[in-house]
Amino acid sequence: MNAAGGFVPPMIIFPRKNSSEQLKKGAPPGTLFAFHPSGWIQTELFTKWFDHFFERTNPTKDRPVLLILDGHHTHTRNIDVVIKSREHFVTILCLPPHTSHKMQPLDKTVMGALKTFYNEEVRLFMRAHNRAVTHFDTGELFGRAYTKIQTAERSLKGFSTTGIYPFRRDVFSDEDFIAEQQRHHVPHPVTADFPENNEPALCHSPNILPKDIAPIPQLKKKIGWRGRKPGRARVVTSTPNKEELEESINRSLEKVTKRLVNEAGPSSLKQSAKKKRKARSPSTSSSSLTSSSEPVPANSSDEDDLPLSSYISPKQCADDTTECIFCQEMFTMSKSREVWVKCVICDIYICDFCK
Template identity: 35%
Template sequence: MRTYKRTSNRCQTSQDVVLTAVKKVKLEGKSIRSVAKDFGIPFRSLARYCSKVTEEKLIAPQDTPPLTIGYKKLRQVFTNEQENEFADYLKKAADIYYGLSPKEVRKFAFEYAVRLKVRFPSSWADCEMAGADWFSAFLKRHPTLSIRTPEATSLSRATCFNRTNVKAFFDNLKDVMNRLKIGPGDVWNMDETGITTVQRPDRVVARKGFKQVGKITSAERGTLVTVAVAVSATGNHVPPYFVFPRVNFREYFLKGAPIGSSGDANATGWMKEANFVKFAHHFVTNVKCSKENPCLLLLDNHDSHLSIEALDYLKDKGVTVLSFPPHCSHKLQPLDRSVFGPLKKFVNSACDSWLVNHPGKTMTIYDIPEVVNAAFSSAVTPRNILSGFRVSGVSPFNPDVFNDTDYLGCYVTDRPAPDENDVDSGELPNSDNTVQCRPNEPVIMEAGPSNMLIVQQTEEEADQETSMDVTSRGLHEIASQDKEIVVDSTCNISPEMVRPFPKAGPRKNNRVNNRKRKSEVLTDTPIRNELAKKKSDIDKKKGAKKNLFGSSKDTVQNPRKSKVKMLCKKKKNICVNTANSRASREDTLCLLCLGPYSKSRPGEQWVQCVGCKMWAHEDCSDNSVQFLCHNCKKC
């Protein structure tokens, strides 16, 4: 039965109440009927419990109670403790970004049941997975679990957000705030986001029963415009800064933009170093900072933010620039935590309204400032800004804002540095080859040359094994493992022993990544000089390649592109020469009648003298195969 509804209130008395009633009957000598009346227990039920328990069992200290109260679940596959361990495993797998799908959970439940050697339905063995009814009932028994749609998270974001990187950022933040002696109003965060001309439509009310419901968008693919936003820890914000995908910027691009907005342009529409320099001027103009009134600017480690010209300008104006750790902005950056999400949502709604108000028209990049203006005031609010600074731990300053669950994403690659003297963390060898079990964490180790699964069992478990419905195929898979597993009788097989969590191999000492960055105060002189040296080295390499090959970077790295450019140039020269020859032919005169070529009749032919290479009408010539004019004949 998928949904069982209880029809009676029988067996609702707790186990502690029943034990207390039995002790009053057995130890104090009271009658069963009077005690049953006092505790609200049926007379025959209390008499049955009293007949099962002796006085010695009640007096002797025992870890487990001597009575089993309530109905027994005859078809239960796993015990309550085993199911709880199974649920905890699924939670941890999801926390480290390696969650299991419903089908994988059912397969894993079958493998777990086979390893535990418990009784399970024969349909499990036929399909080699647990049934759908068991899975739905399992979710009902554990309401803390649910089927969720995961958010795509890159491996870099999952692994770089660790305690070491976060601690380095908060240490730098604390040092800068103590050095500058600034308050929340002087702490700013800047970041960019992309706004396209094709929105993601909002949900609509439509006819029931139809699977395909459409909503008008501007085009199939949109054009991106970058919008840079800066907010402070007191809820203030700087007018947005737009970067348009155009070669040259014009002031009319900002028609309908929020008041005080500024902009720039480049061919790609992304923020580059030259655009960031102009944004720095825009930021200083609106913030009104100086060396007497300094401020702190938090931003990520994007290449455009490492402009030496911009860093020098910001430092001269009293702005200290602190960078986030790489790939950690989704947790540490206030704009990403609480501002950009609502902004994208309101932008999509504003795009829907724009298309309704302009039927039959296509949205262009010049309409984006107007759309951003409609959404900016609703998304970039003091409440959202303050919430972003609070949950990221920047303001109020809280380096312990993240708990252990937040750092579980780096579990897969969080391994110790390589050391030849260290033993494998998964093995605990002892002198007597015994295994010490830890609570809820059994230890697996290799033993012996054979390839059979050896499990120390009690007599009860051995009797239960004979009555199990386990296919020979499932047992064969267990017996064909590469390692022999020895489990102590005091230990239980945990789900992690059946399916260990993924773990990366040991690190290599020879790996060097010069491009990898960390949280740094970019305006400090040592860091600034290091960035300038790296950029100069890159420029020298580019110049050396250009001098060596005698061509630009595109020609060296992409010969096909340079060949296409050469063919286009050659074709252009041919077209120019053809046009010049046609213009000169228009002024040509006939040698015989002196008639111009421009006044020739349609289809009239011209012939060329083989001697002087001059031209004449075919009708004026002698119609010979090789025409020779009268001037050449005289010679």
């Protein structure tokens, strides 16, 4: 959805790559299809969607486009999208963390209605066909629900409700800021002069405030163990943010290279490549499958009938260049060096945090 009140055709992500046209049956016109084992958005998939968005909006110097996104890493740490946006008159604005339920137009007026209509289409489908919904039915059911909520009135209301357009400073009440004030409140020191004797006295100094006598309780800030910096609102396409992102990516690459050299000597790259090939060899996959806590049943012919524990097996020593399929964090950057798991069917890795 763009600021003009129109909808950009969506992108549907399937967990398995399948060239069958049955997957696309009934999807909204112009829908972009992508595939990833996790079924979640990834950096390269978001880049593909951005190209799709650019073709539909066609921004120019006289008609620039403002793209409002949340702080997901595929939006804020995607250097390809940042460069393309700066070259083609697109400004990307990142919302403050934990505010999308209040400030994101899609979340306010579109997503809830889309979920309701989609669930209703699923219910009607199951009643009419007396079977469960498969991924071959998803496109058609989604298309029906999407067509019902695709109205200019709904999209424009999303921008007005969040105070983005028309711009409104008073769209949020005082209650909306209480939690944030408690999180960042710093008690002020008491500066009033008290009598030196022990006689009770009334203090009329204007410097004494109720919060100085009974400070506001402070919320404990949760410290993440994954070493990630907290999100913040920023213009993703701005020059300072672009330079900071490039510097951060270069530092990460340098750390990986330096660790490989320090841990295994000059031949670390070759050894890592050998380990990676060995991990992906059929013999390793078979041994991993055998050591799994729940082995794959021998008489099973359908992969979809197998439990998730049958697909993944413990792997204590993932390569330093291994990435988690869900959060895309590299194994070398995980401070706790936790146990990762590997899917013996898809040959993918899942970190301890995401599993």
